[in-house]
């Protein structure tokens with residue numbers, strides 16, 4: 591397989607303007623299968639806008655997008671989910687009064703076939719599919735380490751566990767790419783260690799991950815490659831070591847203390 595066949599997400603020239611603010615200016619990234627790819631930069635740099643553009647929440651002003659070698663137009667969230675990008679949100683978006691397992695089952699439903707008619711009439715096919723979805727949802731809860739909370743309402747889980755539940759729900763769609771928006775936000779040091787192990791495991795199981803994260807240590811320890819945004823522009827791209835020693839990045843974001851040699 592050539593390197594080109596191995597590209598999961600290929601974005602070039604992504605641009606987005608809000609009134610007088612150029613939130614994204616000609617941003618391009620290529621993510622290889624099995625990579626953890628980091629997106630970093632100061633507040634307001636355009637990271638969330640980039641996520642919202644590639645996942646269909648914002649219509650870009652320009653850019654070309656392909657997923658697994660197939661061009662896609664990020665026009666609507668459900669189309670992008672079907673195409674194979676799943677994401678989590680900076681501000682957790684779970685169904686608070688549904689149980690943990692129900693939240694994951696919702697994620698899985700975009701891949702099911704029996705549809706509305708089957709659901710209304712509870713056909714045998716629908717029931718079999720529902721049982722399979724439930725079993726898979728439980729597996730995913732176990733996988734992210736919260737299997738014992740399957741029947742707890744989402745809002746009763748700790749913050750760290752809610753973030754892991756969001757990851758389980760994203761995984762339930764069998765995505766080609768999983769996009770995590772600040773997964774470590776608000777976590778304590780112990781929760782961050784567990785999160786890092788989980789992201790590592792997801793990668794080792796063959797998934798591809800795009801990560802926005804402010805915790806520089808986590809990004810540098812986990813990512814294969816990193817893009818740095820500043821005022822909507824891509825000021826650096828490379829391995830964590832390359833990016834950490836880039837003068838523009840140090841000036842805009844990291845501060846002198848981060849230079850490693």
Ligand SMILES: Nc1ncnc2c1ncn2[C@@H]1O[C@H](COP(=O)(O)OP(=O)(O)OP(=O)(O)O)[C@@H](O)[C@H]1O
Pocket residue numbers: 608611612613631632633634635636637638639640
């Ligand atoms: N819906 C919107 N309407 C108007 N301006 C917006 C909108 N979304 C983002 N912006 C502006 O676009 C710029 C980039 O914002 P964005 O949220 O993408 O940055 P960010 O890098 O994700 O920041 P943070 O680290 O604080 O989450 C900012 O100037 C922001 O005010």
